[in-house]
Amino acid sequence: MTQVKQPALALMGHLVLGYPTLEESIRTAEKYVEGGVEILELQIPFSHPTADGPVITAACREAVEHQRVSMNDCLEALNTIRQRFPEQEIMVMSYVNRVYAFGIQRFVEAMTNLGIRHLIIPDLPVDETPAAVITRHANIKLVPVLAANVTDARLDKLLNAGFDFFYLMSDFKITGSTFSLHPRLQQVIGRIKQTVPEARVGIGFGISTPEQVQTVHAAADVAIIGSALIRAQEAGGLETYLSSLTPASVGSA
Amino acid sequence: MTPTQTAYKNLIFQSEGYFGAYGGCFVPEVLLPGLQEIAAAFDEAKTDAAFLAEFNDTLQTFSGRPTAFTPLPRLTEEIGGARLFLKNEGLNHTGAHKITHCIGQILLARRLGKRRIIAETGAGQHGYATAAVCARFGLDCTVYMGKKDYERQRPNVYWMELLGARVVPVEDGTQTLNDAVIAAFKDWVEHPESYYLLGSAVGPHPYPAMNTFFQKVVGEEIRSQCIDAAGRLPDYCVACVGGGSNAMGMFYDFLDDEDVRLIGVEAGGRGTRPGEHAAKVLHGQLGIFEGYHSYFLQDGDGNIASTHSVSAGLDYCGVSPILAYLADEGRVQFETASDEAALAAVQRLARSEGLIPALESAHAFAHAFELAANLPKDQIVVINASGRGEKDLFITMRHFQEESLVAYAQHLLK
Numbered sequence: 020m021t022q023v024k025q026p027a028l029a030l031m032g033h034l035v036l037g038y039p040t041l042e043e044s045i046r047t048a049e050k051y052v053e054g055g056v057e058i059l060e061l062q063i064p065f066s067h068p069t070a071d072g073p074v075i076t077a078a079c080r081e082a083v084e085h086q087r088v089s090m091n092d093c094l095e096a097l098n099t100i101r102q103r104f105p106e107q108e109i110m111v112m113s114y115v116n117r118v119y120a121f122g123i124q125r126f127v128e129a130m131t132n133l134g135i136r137h138l139i140i141p142d143l144p145v146d147e148t149p150a151a152v153i154t155r156h157a158n159i160k161l162v163p164v165l166a167a168n169v170t171d172a173r174l175d176k177l178l179n180a181g182f183d184f185f186y187l188m189s190d191f192k193i194t195g196s197t198f199s200l201h202p203r204l205q206q207v208i209g210r211i212k213q214t215v216p217e218a219r220v221g222i223g224f225g226i227s228t229p230e231q232v233q234t235v236h237a238a239a240d241v242a243i244i245g246s247a248l249i250r251a252q253e254a255g256g257l258e259t260y261l262s263s264l265t266p267a268s269v270g271s272a
Numbered sequence: 273m274t275p276t277q278t279a280y281k282n283l284i285f286q287s288e289g290y291f292g293a294y295g296g297c298f299v300p301e302v303l304l305p306g307l308q309e310i311a312a313a314f315d316e317a318k319t320d321a322a323f324l325a326e327f328n329d330t331l332q333t334f335s336g337r338p339t340a341f342t343p344l345p346r347l348t349e350e351i352g353g354a355r356l357f358l359k360n361e362g363l364n365h366t367g368a369h370k371i372t373h374c375i376g377q378i379l380l381a382r383r384l385g386k387r388r389i390i391a392e393t394g395a396g397q398h399g400y401a402t403a404a405v406c407a408r409f410g411l412d413c414t415v416y417m418g419k420k421d422y423e424r425q426r427p428n429v430y431w432m433e434l435l436g437a438r439v440v441p442v443e444d445g446t447q448t449l450n451d452a453v454i455a456a457f458k459d460w461v462e463h464p465e466s467y468y469l470l471g472s473a474v475g476p477h478p479y480p481a482m483n484t485f486f487q488k489v490v491g492e493e494i495r496s497q498c499i500d501a502a503g504r505l506p507d508y509c510v511a512c513v514g515g516g517s518n519a520m521g522m523f524y525d526f527l528d529d530e531d532v533r534l535i536g537v538e539a540g541g542r543g544t545r546p547g548e549h550a551a552k553v554l555h556g557q558l559g560i561f562e563g564y565h566s567y568f569l570q571d572g573d574g575n576i577a578s579t580h581s582v583s584a585g586l587d588y589c590g591v592s593p594i595l596a597y598l599a600d601e602g603r604v605q606f607e608t609a610s611d612e613a614a615l616a617a618v619q620r621l622a623r624s625e626g627l628i629p630a631l632e633s634a635h636a637f638a639h640a641f642e643l644a645a646n647l648p649k650d651q652i653v654v655i656n657a658s659g660r661g662e663k664d665l666f667i668t669m670r671h672f673q674e675e676s677l678v679a680y681a682q683h684l685l686k
Binding site: 090115116118144148165173193 | 462
């Protein structure tokens, strides 16, 4: 399949590998790319997704309990998606136990072989010992997932640790909640941009409408959408929903 | 870094949350400020004489410490081996050892100016104790409880609600303790100004060390009570292990007494196949979950497995990172007791000694009875009766007198 280069929407589209089936999750990733999603965020399903809301939790449960998606299945799916879209930016999200069970070093090697440059592991703070296996690797970076309560000292530490993508939680929410943008985020983003100008900042958790995407774009580089995409897919309206988020619909981009 | 054989006690409170390779603080960044705030407050409080005086005073005046140290002469004779004693933590207010770390943590929460408390509960004992201390100190209380536990431990749900707590049944996953822990963490993400009063020696730093610190009074009392009663230290201390709070409470003070053997008894459930038991140390694999690195019951691919125990308080997928470390070091030995053996132990202790242990604690008794039978009569075995059995009324009654239970239920519905 040839890749049609779409204009960048600065959208990061999240999906759970293996939901509703492994094949369909691959097809959904294709639809995301064809719909102009700039970054794919592909989640390895986990039995107990501790930071996710009901939509992603249910998707994980289906993938783990009923589809019985293994780590090897996920790697094969990632490989399929990579072969179809050699240039596509892909971030892989997982809870730490799945990576730990597979072997962190082995996982990092599998990811770099697939051309994946960013890992989102929300329950692996970057300074815990096992994270060193990832942070010392030249070709892959962890993505810190921060909220408005990040302390100045913590932020300073993270800004001087070589990260080039920061994932901000829109507010004190779990995924798929109603959207709001915490007032302190502006200050956090300012600090990031001032200290690491080349770093990109994404905002996620609760984003679903074109207006919210526009709000996020005014504040940051990337709008991260997960639960809303899963809901649209479940309702059979994924393409329509994606097109509603395109620059033409949201005005200036 | 292996400590010299007599340095375990110091290591636990000086380790910054790492016990060998275990422990740590594996949580999303959003939870780090709250955990660091609690860790810093605990570090100050644990050497603050005024804090410790209020803690000890509240243990005495509110919970009824010290708890009794009770010889078991009839069972000792029946079994014909080692001398048996029990530490009756079930005499605490709310019926189990859990209130001890709840008192410690509620004083810490108050010190931090917190107004709202979040907790998880398995058997309901930790939730019940949390609800009681929240009422006593005038703080708002929300308790998460797996729906399966909510249904099988209704009496404790009722007590929590009577004490003014909001009890939320969690319908996710296997509807037991780890699902309640996750729901409590999610609440904390949404309400970072609240205080999460985690109820065992598990979870991210500082909970394993902090709850051990508050619970260590159990072992300290056993030390002096055993010397008073028998003129020397025990040869064996036996405790059940779910997450590990009662076991760490009993074991901590003896960690550096090499001659005191420490035995943790896990839930053997109804078999050794996955999903039939809750024996993490004996049948689990290393993992990182719910904030800490330890042994967990999981499939080979890093997904958390379902667990089973007749006792809700042991029906949990993980184990204290401190106990995982002490198990690897060979300092704490691990055994299992089955559902059937625990139920039989309840009946045996009731008939022979007039004491009714919680089903959780009954696992420790079941193993201790076997152990004592094979020991000489000059040996001393102390069992931690971490809770009393009244909360298990409907479970044990169904087992021992089902017809009577059904008749009573019909009577109530008339």
